[in-house]
Amino acid sequence: MEVKDLGAKQIPEALRRTRAVAILRGGSGEHLDDVLDALVDSGVRCLEVTTNTPRALEALRAARLRHGTAAELGVGTVRTPEQVDQAAEAGAQFIVTPGLDEAVADRVRAHDLAYFPGAFTATEVLRAHALGATAVKIFPASLGGPKYVRELRAPLDDVEMLPTGGISPDTAGDFLRAGACAVGVGGPLLGDALDTGDLDGLRSRARALLDATGGAA
Template sequence: MNNQDFSWESFSAVPIIGIIRNLSFDTVEKILPVYLSSGLTTIEITMNTPFAEDIIKFAAQKYKGQLNVGAGTVCNIHDLKVALDAGAQFIVTPILDVDVVKTCVKAKIPVFPGAYTPTEIYQAWQMGASMVKVFPATLLGPEYIRDVKAPLNQIKLIPTGGVNIENITSFMNAGADGVGIGSQLFDKTLIKNEDWNGLEIHFKKFIDKLVHNS
């Protein structure tokens, strides 16, 4: 396990979790150096991606100390064990599964469980979640993050779903502690055309928005 290798420092510098779902091993292998060279630091491989275990293992070993590599869509203890055995450094869930959260907390693995309502968000935090993934954030928007943060300002929130280049700054200004981005970050056309230079420029636009508020 590489749990001790998760770098909060590098995540805090660029608090974006890039979510890879349903991309082939070969494609991910080509994307990772571009992702790293753009300045992004944290990547999530969803467990419902074909050969997710192999991708996590490859990324965690090859980019050890350079990238935070985690597993997403972890819904149960079986998924969790597979992910950790592959070397996942953090765990993301779409739902609030008590067993998964408590197991991660006990093992000191950063865990970002998915929650939607203020009650679920608070419960996840009380269980020891490192951050709480507000999912799906598509319809809720930045104002929801602001509203939840008003009474629950101590809870770290990472909205996921619906975050894009236009609203990323609004989410962060509303009090988000990071964002999870999937298809908006991993542009399908650029990837299909293997336009790696274009993809790096695309990645950097998100960082510019986030870091420089530009």
């Protein structure tokens, strides 16, 4: 099927500046608000809460009220157009998907949100770009590593890429030097904070991440 290049929303300024998306997934939901606040206060200003995290939309809606324009907040693991609608209603500014779905892409465009669809091969990356990706989430990034991102970027240097999956504060810089516009970091950044509420360790890892990406204030 022929696909026309549909254009894309620009990369959010907070992501352009910090070059990192914090991915919040899991836990009971009890500590979600505190973790969101601790990350924003630490300087991580682009945050994704996944649909399979308890209280995801409730927490995102409340965080938008607390932080206003200080943070870019989005919803991840979006798999259906209905989930796009729910995310937009909750105040999401961007949508992240694990793969490619044209109906989801259409709904994201209808809401005029930034769009980060998951892809891995060159064919998938081109498809995501044609569907209007703001940047293509290269997932799982740990499977190919920074060298794989560098090789993808060689012929596709007009496509913004955001590697995600298995990236830590220690390896984030390697992916950026390989040509990524930013990185998505989940478990290695969050640790057990969503389960235990340990914010001290979280703040330390957040500072390390921003030091690695050059996004620290």
